[in-house]
Amino acid sequence: MNMLNEISQKLQQGNAKAVKELVQQAVDEGCEVTAILEEGLMAGMDIVGEKFKNNEIYVPEVLIAARAMNAGTELLKPLLSSSGIKAKGKVVLGTVKGDMHDIGKNLVRMMMEGKGLEVIDLGIDVPSEKFVEVAEKENAQIIACSALLTTTMNEMKKIVDAASEAGIRENVTIMVGGAPVTDNFRESIGADIYKPDAASAADAAVQACQAR
Amino acid sequence: MSINILDAINFQVDTNSLLETFHINAESDVARQLAALAHTASQIGKPKAVYKEAVIEAKGHDYIIVDGIKLTSQILRTNLESTQKIYPYVLTCGRELADWADTLDDMLAAFWADKIMEMALETAVTAFESHLETHYNPGSISNMNPGSLEDWPISQQKKLFSILGDPLNKIGVQLTDSYLMLPLKSLSGVRFHSSIEFVNCQLCSRKNCPNRRVEYHRNAAENYNLKNKK
Numbered sequence: 001m002n003m004l005n006e007i008s009q010k011l012q013q014g015n016a017k018a019v020k021e022l023v024q025q026a027v028d029e030g031c032e033v034t035a036i037l038e039e040g041l042m043a044g045m046d047i048v049g050e051k052f053k054n055n056e057i058y059v060p061e062v063l064i065a066a067r068a069m070n071a072g073t074e075l076l077k078p079l080l081s082s083s084g085i086k087a088k089g090k091v092v093l094g095t096v097k098g099d100m101h102d103i104g105k106n107l108v109r110m111m112m113e114g115k116g117l118e119v120i121d122l123g124i125d126v127p128s129e130k131f132v133e134v135a136e137k138e139n140a141q142i143i144a145c146s147a148l149l150t151t152t153m154n155e156m157k158k159i160v161d162a163a164s165e166a167g168i169r170e171n172v173t174i175m176v177g178g179a180p181v182t183d184n185f186r187e188s189i190g191a192d193i194y195k196p197d198a199a200s201a202a203d204a205a206v207q208a209c210q211a212r
Numbered sequence: 213m214s215i216n217i218l219d220a221i222n223f224q225v226d227t228n229s230l231l232e233t234f235h236i237n238a239e240s241d242v243a244r245q246l247a248a249l250a251h252t253a254s255q256i257g258k259p260k261a262v263y264k265e266a267v268i269e270a271k272g273h274d275y276i277i278v279d280g281i282k283l284t285s286q287i288l289r290t291n292l293e294s295t296q297k298i299y300p301y302v303l304t305c306g307r308e309l310a311d312w313a314d315t316l317d318d319m320l321a322a323f324w325a326d327k328i329m330e331m332a333l334e335t336a337v338t339a340f341e342s343h344l345e346t347h348y349n350p351g352s353i354s355n356m357n358p359g360s361l362e363d364w365p366i367s368q369q370k371k372l373f374s375i376l377g378d379p380l381n382k383i384g385v386q387l388t389d390s391y392l393m394l395p396l397k398s399l400s401g402v403r404f405h406s407s408i409e410f411v412n413c414q415l416c417s418r419k420n421c422p423n424r425r426v427e428y429h430r431n432a433a434e435n436y437n438l439k440n441k442k
Contacts, residue, residue, distance in 0.1 A: 014242065060234040063320040064242060098390030103326055106319050150359070152365050160279050180418075195419075 004040040011044030014064030016071040023072040025071035045114035049199035066110040085116035089209025096155035101148040111202035128158035144175040157189040218261040225250035259336035261382035263301035285364035305332035307384040310395035329397040354410035357401035
């Protein structure tokens with residue numbers, strides 16, 4: 001079996017130890033870092049994401065696979081930065097003010113990272129101004145915000161308004177998600193993208209970055 | 213009426229149930245990590261409950277008054293037409309587990325801990341129901357939670373907490389400015405006697421809800437005169 005394919009397979013199985021060993025072996029044998037990342041690790045995570053979207057696997061399997069991916073990317077990080085390889089885009093992510101839920105938000109982060117995006121995770125209970133401040137400072141293409149409560153989802157409108165007031169609305173795609181959020185709500189607050197699951201959100205984020 | 217505090221609820225994590233839930237091979241390394249987490253959680257977990265029997269002092273068009281505190285909800289008021297008692301409650305997985313979960317950096321471990329805390333909350337629910345049945349024998353009961361339906365908004369949490377005194381001091385549950393309970397795996401509401409079971413879901417049209425217990429009844433809102441509510 002091709003080594004990159006084997007990395008992909010072991011990642012899908014969630015075998016972090018094997019992924020780490022294979023990535024090291026690939027590096028030692030002179031395999032290109034971008035190939036290891038894109039044809040091995042990210043290819044494996046793509047399949048995991050598709051299976052998740054199709055309800056063939058569930059959150060725990062995704063997390064186990066993501067942990068295996070992290071084991072591989074940790075080895076590649078120093079090589080990636082020295083080779084000047086850039087992320088596909090930059091995302092500022094967080095759970096809105098007043099809301100402390102982070103399981104879904106963390107899943108989105110892992111899926112986005114698995115797609116080659118750089119994610120700045122602001123954590124939970126994040127004020128609207130903070131999303132905008134960091135997006136502006138980091139020149140991020142996307143603000144992605146999560147809410148799990150009907151009382152806190154209205155904070156998303158504040159993020160849209162804050163981005164407009166800061167003059168960066170045209171430069172940033174605003175994504176919303178979380179259990180009570182719908183596409184109708186997204187439209188009503190003037191946000192750009194709503195996706196019902198983490199894998200779809202990651203796909204949409206990549207597309208949005210490529211479109212800019 | 214005296215307040216009941218249940219703070220010695222036995223909690224043991226069923227590791228086999230977790231492995232099954234998460235589709236994990238019992239012989240794998242991952243299973244061993246999960247078992248270790250479950251073992252720790254069983255040792256430190258202290259789910260808790262606080263509740264009381266409260267007499268309804270007055271009923272208005274769309275409210276009731278309990279202990280001098282007004283709970284405003286057309287649906288709650290309608291559901292309480294034939295009863296004079298309610299059982300307000302706050303249940304929690306306990307701060308012990310929540311604090312432990314906060315120390316877990318690994319996302320997979322945090323996810324598992326989240327499920328374990330849900331199990332602890334379910335244990336608190338079972339203990340509460342058993343205690344309620346044994347000590348008050350309310351007969352067939354129904355349940356409502358502030359925030360589950362627009363008619364009884366989550367802001368009413370504050371009043372529910374007031375009826376129970378100080379749940380933070382009693383069982384460690386804090387109400388934030390956005391009416392979120394901490395620990396997150398906490399549950400609040402009222403139980404009441406009703407000959408016909410009421411379930412919030414029958415008045416909620418939300419699609420694809422993983423927690424739906426019964427079908428949405430399109431015409432049920434009319435039974436509660438909700439169309440007349442301001």
